Amino acid sequence: MAVATHDNAHADPTAHAWERVRINRLGLWLFLFSDAGLFALFAASRFYLSGTARDPHLNQALGLAITSLLLLSSLTAYRAETAFVHGNTARGRAMLLATIVMGLMFAGGVAFEWATAEFPVAELYGTAFYSMTGMHAFHVITGILFLAVVWARSGDGHFSGGPKVWPITATVMYWHFVDVVWVFFYPTLYLLK
Secondary structure, three states: OHHHHHHHHHHOHHHHHHHHHHHHHHHHHHHHHHHHHHHHHHHHHHHHHHOOOOOOOOOHHHHHHHHHHHHHHHHHHHHHHHHHHOOOHHHHHHHHHHHHHHHHHHHHHHHHHHHHOOOOOOOHHHHHHHHHHHHHHHHHHHHHHHHHHHHHHHOOOOOOOHHHHHHHHHHHHHHHHHHHHHHHHHHHHHHOO
C-alpha cells in the first residue's frame, strides 16, 4: 500500500512538492537542534572560563540597542513570510529588505563593540565574549546572505504560494533561531554579574 501512495505522490506534482517540503522541514529542524547544541556549549564555556563575572567596561547601551534591533528584525521576518504566504510579494520583499537592513545594523554593532571593547581577548571573559559574539555574528551574516538570496529571487514571483513558499519559511525559521540564540546570549554576556 505504501508503494501505491509513493507512486501517487510522483504522479501528482503538488503532492510530490509537499513531500519534499516535509523532508526539508525535518532536515532543517535537525540542523537547528544540532546548532543549538553548539551554542549551548559556547554559553556553558563562558561560565566555565569566567564564572559569573562580566567585564565592567562592557557597553551596556550598545548591547541593548543591538538586541532590540535583532528582536525587531524577527518581527519583520515574520511579516515577510506571512505576506508571501498570502501572495503579497511586494510587502514580503519590503519586509525582507527591512530584516536585512536590521541584520546588517546588528552585525555593524557587534563589529563596533569589538573595535572599542576595553577588555583583551586573552582575559577569560574576553575569550568567552569574542567567541560567543563571533560565532553568533557568523550565523547572523549567514542569515543575511540567505535573506538576500530569497529577496533577489522573489522579485520574479518565484515564491508564488503553496510549497513554493518553503524557501522563505526556511530562511525565516533560521533567522528566528539566530534571534532566539541571542535572547540567551545577551543576558549571559551583558546582564549576569
